[in-house]
Amino acid sequence: MNSDPSKPMVELRAVSKRYGDLLAVRDVSLTVRRGEFLTLLGPSGCGKTTLLRMLAGFETPDAGCVLIDAEDVTALPPNRRDVNQVFQSYALFPHLTVEKNIAFGLQMKRLPKAEIAAKVRHAIDLVALQGKEAAMPATLSGGQKQRVALARAIVCEPKVLLLDEPLSALDAKLRGQMQIELKNLQRTLGITFVFVTHAQDEALTMSDRIAVLHRGAIEQLGTADEIYHRPKTRFVAEFIGQANMMTASVRNREGADALLAIGGEFTLRAHVAAIPATAQSVTISIRAEKIQICGDGAAAENSFAAEIEDVLFRGEMLQLTVRTPDGLRFAVVIANTGGARKPHQVGNRVRCVIHRSDIVVVDS
Ligand SMILES: Nc1ncnc2c1ncn2[C@@H]1O[C@H](COP(=O)(O)OP(=O)(O)O)[C@@H](O)[C@H]1O
Ligand SMILES: [Mg+2]
Structure with a gap:
């Protein structure tokens, strides 16, 4: 196998896939670095699974090519690619014990018995399933089944592990725990992960980089921080986190800032990467938790007056709706530090x- 460390581990070059009239994946180009945890994030139906299946070899692209470790594998079947996939449904063999499920792939490769035993032992340790070797899948919890599926996928030491919504069947608490374990496992093993999810929290927590997909195309590719704080488009801003989207008109430019008129009522100063032309109408995104609430009368820079219209108790957070005199509404999320004193009414x-x-400022 040719392994050139300077080359990306996975490369998609202008890949498209059509089902009848539907263009499920449109002209996607993407590189995944060696040892990277890359997440494909997007709503249901945006083409995540189709993209992953083309990486695995279960689907053939209509156009473009797929490279794994600098080798063009576009025409190769799944078993000739050095990748492994973990499915949402786990897909365990119900009649085999945990140990035998994990050993299956190695037996197919006809490795010596002692080597198989050692590798299975190691994989069981990695996913913390000690003591469950002889258990049948039906007797396991969802989280344990997920661990078996993971162990089975990593035991063959693939170059790339593909994971299609592997945590979506777990309850919230276990999901959170598995997110951390999965990330640690990926770091320990150094295997390149391509992870698919529609859940933004999962993507933000685990990924080195995130590709946000929308209608079969990559809308933005970047780190969690870039995607969250510098969304390029309205879609990304709205899909991730809670954003106030509004139209503003550019009044003036001052150095690296733009003075934006919001709804004809007040102006806000925005520090933007590229300053739009004066008088131009732009779409802006302001995250709900980036708005701070001060008492009336406080003279603060870059602020506007409003009235609290609604307060929703969310435990550690309060979800507020505030309304300006002219009727503009903003969603605001604040830490519930006031507690029982209830300062926000x-x-x-x-x-x-x-x-x-x-x-x-985003593209709309
Ligand atoms: N085998 C198929 N035949 C026809 N349409 C398909 C097939 N697989 C997926 N699609 C369609 O392609 C689009 C993308 O599907 P998919 O990749 O499964 O999205 P996601 O995984 O993001 O939910 C959807 O509209 C889906 O209905
Ligand atoms: Mg899917």
């Missing part, structure tokens, strides 16, 4: 403060 007049670098 419906009807309170407040000032909403936004830092100029928290206003992002």
Whole structure:
């Protein structure tokens, strides 16, 4: 096998896939680095599984090519590619014990018995399934089944592991725990992961980089921080986190800032990467938790007056809706540090403060 460390581990070059009239994947180009945890994130039906199946070899692209470790594998069947896949449904063999499920792939490769035993032992340790070697899949919890599926996939030491929504069948608490374990496992093994999810929290927690997919195309590729704080498009801003989207008109430019008129009511100063032309209408995104609430009368830079219209208790957070005198509404999320003192009540007049670098101009 040719392993050139300077080459990406996975490369998609202008890949498209059509089902009848539907273009499920459109002209996707993407490289995944060696040892990277890359996540394909997007809503149901955006083409994530189709993209993954083309990497695995279960689907053939209509156009473009797939490279794994610098080798063009576009025409190769799944068993000739050095990849392995973990499915949402686990796909365990119900009549085989945990140990035999994990050993299966190695037996297919006809490895010596002692080597198989050692590798299975190691995989069981990695996913913390000690003591469950002889158990049948039907007797395992969802989390344990997921671990068996993982162990079975990593025991063959593939170059790339493909994971299609592997945690979606688990309850919230276990999902959170498995997210951390999976990330640690990936770091320990150094295997390149291509992970698919529609859950933004999963993508943000685990990934080195995230590719946000929309209607079969990559809308934005970047680190969690870039995707979250610098969304390029309206779709990315709205899909991840909670964003206030509004139209603003560019009043003026001052150095690296733009003065934006919001709804004809007030202006906000935005520190933007590329300053749009004066008088141009732009779409801006302001994350709900980037708006700070101060008491009325506080003179603050980059702020506007509003009234609290709604307060939703969410435990550690409060979800507020504030309304400006002209009727513009903003969603605001604040830490519930006031607790039982309840400083934020419906009807309170407040000032909403936004830092100029928290206003992002996006493509609409
Ligand atoms: N085998 C198939 N035949 C016809 N349409 C398909 C097939 N597989 C997927 N699709 C369609 O392609 C689109 C993308 O599907 P998929 O890749 O499964 O999306 P995701 O995994 O993001 O939910 C969807 O509209 C889906 O209905
Ligand atoms: Mg899918």
